[in-house]
Amino acid sequence: MSEVTIKQVRAYTVRGGGADYHDQAEGHWIDSQIATPMSKYPDYRMTRRSFGLNVLGTLVVELEASDGSVGFAVTTGGEIGAWIVEKHLARFIEGKQVTEIEKVWDQMFNATLYYGRKGVVINTISCVDLAMWDLLGKVRGEPVHQLLGGPVRDELTFYATGPRPDLAKKLGFIGGKMPLVHGPAEGEEGMARNLSKLADMRSAVGEDFWLMYDCWMSLDVNYATRLAQGAHEFGLKWIEEALPPDDYWGYAQLKRDVPKGMLVNTGEHEATRWGFRLLLEMDCCDIIQPDVGWCGGITELIKISALADAHNKLVVPHGSSVYSYHFVITRHNSPFAEFLMMAPNADEVAPMFNPLLLDEPVPVNGRMSASALDKPGFGVRLNPECPLSRPYEH
Numbered sequence: 001m002s003e004v005t006i007k008q009v010r011a012y013t014v015r016g017g018g019a020d021y022h023d024q025a026e027g028h029w030i031d032s033q034i035a036t037p038m039s040k041y042p043d044y045r046m047t048r049r050s051f052g053l054n055v056l057g058t059l060v061v062e063l064e065a066s067d068g069s070v071g072f073a074v075t076t077g078g079e080i081g082a083w084i085v086e087k088h089l090a091r092f093i094e095g096k097q098v099t100e101i102e103k104v105w106d107q108m109f110n111a112t113l114y115y116g117r118k119g120v121v122i123n124t125i126s127c128v129d130l131a132m133w134d135l136l137g138k139v140r141g142e143p144v145h146q147l148l149g150g151p152v153r154d155e156l157t158f159y160a161t162g163p164r165p166d167l168a169k170k171l172g173f174i175g176g177k178m179p180l181v182h183g184p185a186e187g188e189e190g191m192a193r194n195l196s197k198l199a200d201m202r203s204a205v206g207e208d209f210w211l212m213y214d215c216w217m218s219l220d221v222n223y224a225t226r227l228a229q230g231a232h233e234f235g236l237k238w239i240e241e242a243l244p245p246d247d248y249w250g251y252a253q254l255k256r257d258v259p260k261g262m263l264v265n266t267g268e269h270e271a272t273r274w275g276f277r278l279l280l281e282m283d284c285c286d287i288i289q290p291d292v293g294w295c296g297g298i299t300e301l302i303k304i305s306a307l308a309d310a311h312n313k314l315v316v317p318h319g320s321s322v323y324s325y326h327f328v329i330t331r332h333n334s335p336f337a338e339f340l341m342m343a344p345n346a347d348e349v350a351p352m353f354n355p356l357l358l359d360e361p362v363p364v365n366g367r368m369s370a371s372a373l374d375k376p377g378f379g380v381r382l383n384p385e386c387p388l389s390r391p392y393e394h
């Protein structure tokens with residue numbers, strides 16, 4: 001098995017679908033009015049596509065091994081990611097043994113330090129890394145969670161992200177995280193609307209159901225603190241990504257100033273052990289939320305998670321479907337998982353990466369048994385009906 005090497009890496013782009021902001025069709029809730037750092041510009045307030053949320057599109061990395069096995073992964077990165085893989089990273093991947101994941105990661109990261117570290121470069125490195133874990137699982141005939149040490153519980157439990165926590169409750173989820181709609185530029189009227197939406201949702205779901213607000217980097221410390229204080233009486237469980245990711249000092253202050261018992265969570269736009277070290281050492285939050293397709297892949301998430309554990313913090317990865325499920329089920333400090341409601345009206349459970357992936361497991365009644373993940377690699381296939389394009393063949 002250790003003789004099996006990577007023969008070829010191929011990087012593709014594909015349009016349409018994909019979780020979170022790959023490229024959703026018009027009218028999807030995820031592209032309705034959501035508070036963002038661009039909401040201060042009325043021209044870019046009503047949809048996230050208006051300021052280009054979908055411009056990157058999806059990157060697909062495929063690895064073919066000398067024994068004929070094929071591993072793959074998808075993330076946000078599109079053409080830029082495809083260029084980086086084919087023109088730069090391929091040299092560190094092809095010819096390596098399928099087990100040399102740590103070495104390939106280190107070479108990719110260090111060779112791109114002069115233009116990388118974060119953003120689309122680390123998304124791309126994440127995608128190659130996930131494809132390597134998928135390939136290793138396929139070569140060995142084992143699911144990725146077994147390669148990571150095996151499940152520590154029999155099932156995953158999920159909260160749902162979307163505008164309808166009331167429906168999420170009926171579908172069996174343990175909580176619902178709504179996107180915040182109005183940012184600071186909409187003043188006190190916007191604040192009142194944000195609070196009244198939460199109040200309405202609290203009446204709809206009753207007392208014990210978790211309700212959270214995802215603020216997608218849109219607030220400042222003052223607004224976020226006032227929102228948290230106003231939301232306390234409606235039992236807001238956590239306030240998420242309230243500030244821009246670089247404002248570690250603001251997060252530390254917010255965490256000190258929110259009402260006792262309310263959690264401050266963040267990290268989906270943070271990357272690598274060094275970025276998370278800042279969040280942890282500066283005591284910026286209660287739960288870190290790395291996205292495994294953006295933070296450096298599984299190889300880096302292992303390190304981030306160990307660091308969080310040593311700081312007594314939980315790790316609840318952002319979205320990302322099977323790529324995070326295989327990790328979460330193996331970690332004691334990841335007690336539940338996120339499910340992004342990708343049905344356009346958030347009224348039913350739809351596979352997160354639909355239509356790109358086949359065999360993608362989804363929670364039933366808010367839960368997923370470990371056995372649903374018992375297929376080699378990440379257990380998913382690329383849908384042959386989604387046309388791939390390979391713009392930069394090397």
Ligand SMILES: C[C@H](O)[C@H](O)CC(=O)C(=O)O
Nearest residue numbers: 020161179214216318319
């Ligand atoms: C809806 C949110 O603003 C975002 O697109 C998803 C997200 O941040 C999350 O799932 O967390």
Ligand SMILES: [Mg+2]
Nearest residue numbers: 214240241268
């Ligand atoms: Mg979020």
